[in-house]
Amino acid sequence: MQASNFGSLPNLITLLRLVLVPAIVAMIASQRWVAACLIFLVAGLSDAADGWIAKQFNLRTELGAYLDPLADKALLVSIYVALAITRTVPVTLTIIIVARDLMIIGAFMVAWLLQKPMRVEPLLISKLNTAAQIAFAALVLGIKAFALSPEPWFGWGVYGVALLTLVSMAAYFWRWIHHMEV
Template identity: 65%
Template sequence: MDFHNFGSLPNLITFGRLILVPVIISLITAQRWKEACVAFIVAGISDGLDGWIAKTFNWRTELGAYLDPIADKALLVSIFVTLAIVGAIPATIAIIVVARDVMIVGAFLIARILDKPLKVRPLWISKLNTLAQILFAALVLSVEAFGVSKGAWFDASLYIVAALALASLGAYFNRWIRHMSA
């Protein structure tokens, strides 16, 4: 079967990640932590897997270039907001994560409206930010699922996730300013 002809295997994996978002949110709100943790880990692994397959087999598509970051944002924004609502993480970290994404999407939209569209290319700091957010969310879900105590690692992780989100926002903002000034 040639997946490349109907959207590629990486795109199908990404669609699967999108489908998992409401499932994970429902599991968290029902406090079915173990199931939510497993589903989230599957979604997190799928994020790396779809990119690896696309690069390794040269199955990159324009749809995938847009769909993958949308799936990442849908997953992470939903997870952080839901974890904040149920009290598993401070609302401040959810606000930072969501505000970063809203500002970046807003900048891309403004560039497009002003007929100066930017290419969708994730920066290395953005990839590191996404990885940190996925790992942090998985750790929080694991804590809730297995009753592990939140220790100093939790506060340190909060600061790391916040710092990476803000650094990533700064890097994108710098790129956007240079692009818009050219």
């Protein structure tokens, strides 16, 4: 099958991830943990699939460069807020995750408003951070869905995700300061 037959498949997969966000949040809110876990796993796997397809078949687009991080942010921020509201993860962890994403979005907006737009290009630490956030959310949902013991992984996961998120925030902030010539 030729790449042209795939059309905008990566972007469609990314849009599917966006559509799944309200469903996952609704499942968490109603404490339907198995459904939340399964839908979240589909969403998490779609993140890997759209990127792989785009790279493998040279289907990267400017729209995809914006949609993919937007879908990641919508998914992860929504999930962590829902998990914090249900007292499943510490509120502090959710605040760190939301603050990082707001800082990144704010930095890109300020750069754009000052007519110094930045390229949308994820840093390696950001990719690691996203993978850790997805893995930890899947772990938490799996623990709830299958009534597993959270120890010892839960505590390590909270601290690991918090640390990676803070390091990622600092890296983007440093990149923005450099870009803006502050």
